[in-house]
Amino acid sequence: MAQPAMMEWRWLPFQDLSAAQLYAAMQLRQRVFVVEQTCVFLDADGIDLESWHGLGYLPGGELGAYARIVPPGKAFRLPSIGRVVTAPELRGKSAGHELMQQAMAQTAKLFPGQDVKIGAQAHLQRFYGRFGFAAVGELYDEDGIAHIHMIAPPALAAK
Known part of the structure; x- marks a missing residue:
């Protein structure tokens, strides 16, 4: 397995993001x-x-990974994790695993005892399965890419 990326993490509500943090996040997402x-x-x-x-x-201070945690009732009835992204140059270096571990832990802190729902790209089902997510429903098309809804129970989300 590749060496972990070992990033420094900050979890902030939108109003606490600086202009530079927001710009870096949007740039990585769009990239x-x-x-x-x-x-x-x-x-x-x-x-x-x-x-x-x-x-x-x-x-070095560069943004290597990003995700957002969406409160219940905003995207889904359940809290959700979305816009999960790592910089292309970090692929194969466990950055995605580190990102999801951080996102799951933060979601459990913010919404204890609640299931977590995601709309995952279908080809990433095995990856998300490692974090307790199981597919629910049928495949659907989102922006030309096959997606599926997945849910992780709170006991697994808290790890």
């Missing part, structure tokens, strides 16, 4: 979701305003 995955969609969907934002910084 991967819009440019690399060629998805034309409105990334700034209004949900960011009510979400918690996880920023994973590399030792």
Whole structure:
């Protein structure tokens, strides 16, 4: 297994993000979701305003990973984790695992005892399964990519 990325983590509500932090997060999201995955969609969907934002910084200060935690009732009935992204140069270095461990722990702190729901790219089901997520429902198309809803129970989300 590759060496862990070992990032420094900050979890902030939207109103506490600096302009530079928000810019770096949006730049990373667009770099991967819009440019690399060629998805034309409105990334700034209004949900960011009510979400918690996880920023994973590399030792040199660059943003290497990002995810947002969405409160219940905003995207789904349950709390959710979305916009899960790592910088392309960190792939294969356990950055995604570190990101999800951090996101699951933070979600458990913010919403103890609640299941966590995600809308996952279908090809990442095994990856998310490592964090307790199980597929629910049928595949659906989102921006030209097959997705599936997945839920992790609170006992697993707290790890």
